[in-house]
Amino acid sequence: MGRLDGKVAIVTGAAQGTGAAIARLFVGEGARVALADVRDAQGEALARELGANADFIHLDVTRAEDWQAGVARTSERFGGVDVLVNNAAILLLAPLTQISREDFLRIVEVNQLGPFLGIQAVFETMKRRGGGSIVNIASTDGIKGMNGVSAYASSKWGVRGLTKSAAMELGRHAIRVNAICPEAGNPNMSAPFMPGNPDLSEVPHRMMQAILKSPPHVGPESRVLDVARMALFLASDESLSCTAADFVVDAGLTAGQFQKLAPSA
Numbered sequence: 001m002g003r004l005d006g007k008v009a010i011v012t013g014a015a016q017g018t019g020a021a022i023a024r025l026f027v028g029e030g031a032r033v034a035l036a037d038v039r040d041a042q043g044e045a046l047a048r049e050l051g052a053n054a055d056f057i058h059l060d061v062t063r064a065e066d067w068q069a070g071v072a073r074t075s076e077r078f079g080g081v082d083v084l085v086n087n088a089a090i091l092l093l094a095p096l097t098q099i100s101r102e103d104f105l106r107i108v109e110v111n112q113l114g115p116f117l118g119i120q121a122v123f124e125t126m127k128r129r130g131g132g133s134i135v136n137i138a139s140t141d142g143i144k145g146m147n148g149v150s151a152y153a154s155s156k157w158g159v160r161g162l163t164k165s166a167a168m169e170l171g172r173h174a175i176r177v178n179a180i181c182p183e184a185g186n187p188n189m190s191a192p193f194m195p196g197n198p199d200l201s202e203v204p205h206r207m208m209q210a211i212l213k214s215p216p217h218v219g220p221e222s223r224v225l226d227v228a229r230m231a232l233f234l235a236s237d238e239s240l241s242c243t244a245a246d247f248v249v250d251a252g253l254t255a256g257q258f259q260k261l262a263p264s265a
């Protein structure tokens with residue numbers, strides 16, 4: 001028996017990275033999944049690989065008409081929508097003083113408006129089906145600050161506010177809304193902003209500076225899988241009393257600073 005048997009999910013940004021891991025895990029746990037993305041070739045290839053319980057939909061999360069068409073197609077093909085994972089996002093790493101109005105708005109449009117439009121789009125079908133679960137992928141940059149991410153962090157803090165407000169409004173329809181704040185994702189999301197566009201998948205991630213040391217047998221891909229497993233928990237009926245909450249998956253990165261001069265075990 002799968003943990004998502006009978007459920008239908010839309011996962012945005014599912015062509016690669018965290019979204020692909022979530023889609024893969026969901027199908028493995030018995031869900032029928034619409035993989036939504038703007039990367040058509042990658043998304044279609046993954047949907048083909050995952051089989052008859054997966055469907056690729058071209059969906060730009062900033063376009064309300066794409067949301068309408070995507071939800072309609074998913075409802076026709078799979079009968080409705082029980083789970084929405086708002087995962088699609090873009091990153092901008094730049095000094096605050098060099099971010100244009102257009103660039104700032106583009107980040108907010110994809111990362112913050114996108115999930116908002118998604119919640120609006122799935123509301124009626126979830127309500128008709130007696131409830132649902134919406135999982136918004138925020139970030140540890142939505143909990144703290146960091147240099148270089150003023151636009152991105154603004155959007156991710158916004159996602160957490162949206163999560164709590166939407167949970168307040170939709171709870172009476174048995175729709176739960178939660179946020180996941182991961183530290184890790186596709187390591188190459190930040191590569192285009194680094195000198196020389198390095199392949200960061202081989203570089204020890206900044207998670208290594210977190211308080212929790214990974215056992216030696218645990219590789220970088222397990223960090224993304226942990227995010228996917230948290231999404232699975234929140235999508236499933238194992239978390240029926242969880243709503244309006246942030247679920248931090250960061251190996252303790254945001255817990256505080258380790259003071260080397262103070263005593264420690």
Ligand SMILES: NC(=O)c1ccc[n+]([C@@H]2O[C@H](COP(=O)([O-])OP(=O)(O)OC[C@H]3O[C@@H](n4cnc5c(N)ncnc54)[C@H](O)[C@@H]3O)[C@@H](O)[C@H]2O)c1
Nearest residue numbers: 013017018038060061087088089139182183184185186189
């Ligand atoms: N990469 C990290 O280190 C990291 C850390 C914390 C949180 N996150 C978050 O995890 C989530 C997944 O990111 P990832 O690391 O897998 O990065 P990624 O770049 O591999 O995946 C993002 C996906 O979103 C898609 N996308 C972008 N714009 C879109 C749009 N307008 N409409 C539909 N799809 C669109 C992309 O095509 C891509 O497939 C994001 O919300 C990101 O902010 C990432």
